[in-house]
Amino acid sequence: MKLVKHIANLGYGSRKEVLRMLREGRITNAAGEVLCADDPLDHDDVRVDGQPLDPPPGLLLMLHKPTGYTCSTRDAGRLVYDLLPPRFRLRNPVLSTVGRLDRDTSGLLLLTDDGQLLHRIISPKAKLPKVYVATLAQDLRGDETALFASGTLRLHGETTPLLPAELEVLDARRARLTLYEGRYHQVRRMFAATGNHVLTLHRERVGGLDLAGLPPGAWRRLDEDARARLFAA
Ligand code: URA
Numbered sequence: 001m002k003l004v005k006h007i008a009n010l011g012y013g014s015r016k017e018v019l020r021m022l023r024e025g026r027i028t029n030a031a032g033e034v035l036c037a038d039d040p041l042d043h044d045d046v047r048v049d050g051q052p053l054d055p056p057p058g059l060l061l062m063l064h065k066p067t068g069y070t071c072s073t074r075d076a077g078r079l080v081y082d083l084l085p086p087r088f089r090l091r092n093p094v095l096s097t098v099g100r101l102d103r104d105t106s107g108l109l110l111l112t113d114d115g116q117l118l119h120r121i122i123s124p125k126a127k128l129p130k131v132y133v134a135t136l137a138q139d140l141r142g143d144e145t146a147l148f149a150s151g152t153l154r155l156h157g158e159t160t161p162l163l164p165a166e167l168e169v170l171d172a173r174r175a176r177l178t179l180y181e182g183r184y185h186q187v188r189r190m191f192a193a194t195g196n197h198v199l200t201l202h203r204e205r206v207g208g209l210d211l212a213g214l215p216p217g218a219w220r221r222l223d224e225d226a227r228a229r230l231f232a233a
Helices: 003-012 015-023 086-090 115-122 144-149 186-192 224-231
Strands: 027-029 046-048 060-065 105-112 130-136 166-171 174-179 198-206 219-221
Touching: 003 015, 003 046, 003 086, 015 027, 060 224, 105 115, 115 224, 130 186, 144 166, 174 186, 186 198
Parallel strands: 105 198
Antiparallel strands: 027 046, 060 105, 060 219, 130 174, 130 198, 166 174
């Protein structure tokens, strides 16, 4: 790919704007030599205003989503993209959330610009565990663990029963739930099916990855090791 298109695709500006940046001498190599539009592309050697380029396509990020943020590129209100560098929203291929967390759910959210990887993670075949902690409005009844594990629970308006899920009771009104699929508002609807109501919901883990001390609102790029851990659950 050509230098100008590559830099534009990373969200630094339109091709016209990148051409202007080149003319202004803002785009150099690591040695500080000004680059031209037809110079060969060597991603790691390019600097914009002296700074290395953002990561190339194939990006996978983990975000500790706080409550109050929406997994959307254009809803009203606060968006998960507001927590990332502004250029990340302008990338091509686009950086998408891997599935969604509700606005009022906190915890581990993955984002990637790699469509194949995204499908591999969310594919029902992958059966990657997703681990949530829910606090509830009412005491657990006592039969939820067996019901959720049964593989027979059908959510309101759905015909296919849920896959078996694991419930660990933490106290009377708190439980850890491991799901192997991802249906719309699944955790909230599962507890609603037992006459309860989820007050707070936090995702601790996806596959073999947890937040590992990442504070709310912070993100980090996942390297090859982390990718391997994701699928090693
Ligand atoms: N289940 C829910 O109900 N909400 C989420 O955000 C994730 C899973």
